[in-house]
Amino acid sequence: MKQNKYDDPAFFGKYAQMARSVEGLNAAGEWPAFQAMLPPLAGKRVLDLGCGYGWHCFYAQSQGAAAVTGVDISAKMLARAQQVPGADRIGWQQVAMEDYHPEPEGYDVVLSSLAFHYVADWPSLCRKVAQALKPGGTFLFSVEHPIFTAQGPQAWYCDGEGKPLHWPVDHYFSSGRRETCFLGERVIKYHRTLTDWLAPLLALQLQVNGLREPQPSAQLLADVPGMQDELRRPMMLIVSACKPA
Numbered sequence: 001m002k003q004n005k006y007d008d009p010a011f012f013g014k015y016a017q018m019a020r021s022v023e024g025l026n027a028a029g030e031w032p033a034f035q036a037m038l039p040p041l042a043g044k045r046v047l048d049l050g051c052g053y054g055w056h057c058f059y060a061q062s063q064g065a066a067a068v069t070g071v072d073i074s075a076k077m078l079a080r081a082q083q084v085p086g087a088d089r090i091g092w093q094q095v096a097m098e099d100y101h102p103e104p105e106g107y108d109v110v111l112s113s114l115a116f117h118y119v120a121d122w123p124s125l126c127r128k129v130a131q132a133l134k135p136g137g138t139f140l141f142s143v144e145h146p147i148f149t150a151q152g153p154q155a156w157y158c159d160g161e162g163k164p165l166h167w168p169v170d171h172y173f174s175s176g177r178r179e180t181c182f183l184g185e186r187v188i189k190y191h192r193t194l195t196d197w198l199a200p201l202l203a204l205q206l207q208v209n210g211l212r213e214p215q216p217s218a219q220l221l222a223d224v225p226g227m228q229d230e231l232r233r234p235m236m237l238i239v240s241a242c243k244p245a
């Protein structure tokens with residue numbers, strides 16, 4: 001069964017307090033890298049899988065996208081997205097992305113931010129995306145980095161005073177389900193090796209043309225307590241690929 005953690009009231013309440021939930025993309029450490037990898041969006045048809053509050057949908061809209069569709073499993077996340085001015089010009093779909101059937105060759109850009117590590121069957125989803133893309137279209141996504149997801153609990157190994165000593169990496173080559181602790185809640189995610197993230201794209205003849213392991217900006221490093229620790233291990237991976245024209 002697909003997990004819909006973001007509709008859990010306790011989890012949703014905590015997620016709503018995160019800086020990226022309150023301030024949007026400017027508080028998302030990976031956004032400058034992700035933004036730089038986006039193609040021009042003016043006049044494009046854009047699909048966002050796991051859109052959450054819809055920050056990337058609204059960005060696409062602000063760039064002049066011709067049509068924007070945001071898909072998410074969570075009613076609460078979409079309800080929040082729909083409160084934003086301009087939301088009525090975006091097509092919101094409350095459905096698991098695994099069960100969504102996009103129009104074949106209907107999109108110039110398929111993007112996803114930090115949602116694919118909730119999906120069990122990655123190769124099937126890649127096939128769906130490849131079918132949804134127009135020839136020449138772009139697939140851009142961020143996920144939690146394999147070094148971040150490998151061990152499971154997603155926590156620093158700390159000394160007796162709570163000071164982070166190191167980030168544990170274990171069971172790296174055992175791709176699959178992990179029980180993580182996110183915002184103090186039990187959340188199921190899926191760990192994949194770097195090869196497992198990329199191999200389905202390559203098998204589908206999608207041309208991988210960008211890869212980033214984003215680091216926080218100098219501003220975030222200066223402003224946010226504890227942010228320096230984000231330089232000790234990667235948290236996110238961003239991949240872009242293109243469907244041959």
Ligand SMILES: C[S@@+](CC[C@H](N)C(=O)[O-])C[C@H]1O[C@@H](n2cnc3c(N)ncnc32)[C@H](O)[C@@H]1O
Binds near residue numbers: 049051072077114115
């Ligand atoms: C970390 S949030 C990211 C939201 C948004 N993309 C962003 O970057 O602000 C992950 C989102 O993925 C959604 N999600 C998780 N599993 C999903 C699935 N199987 N199908 C569709 N959405 C899913 C969650 O409901 C949540 O809104």
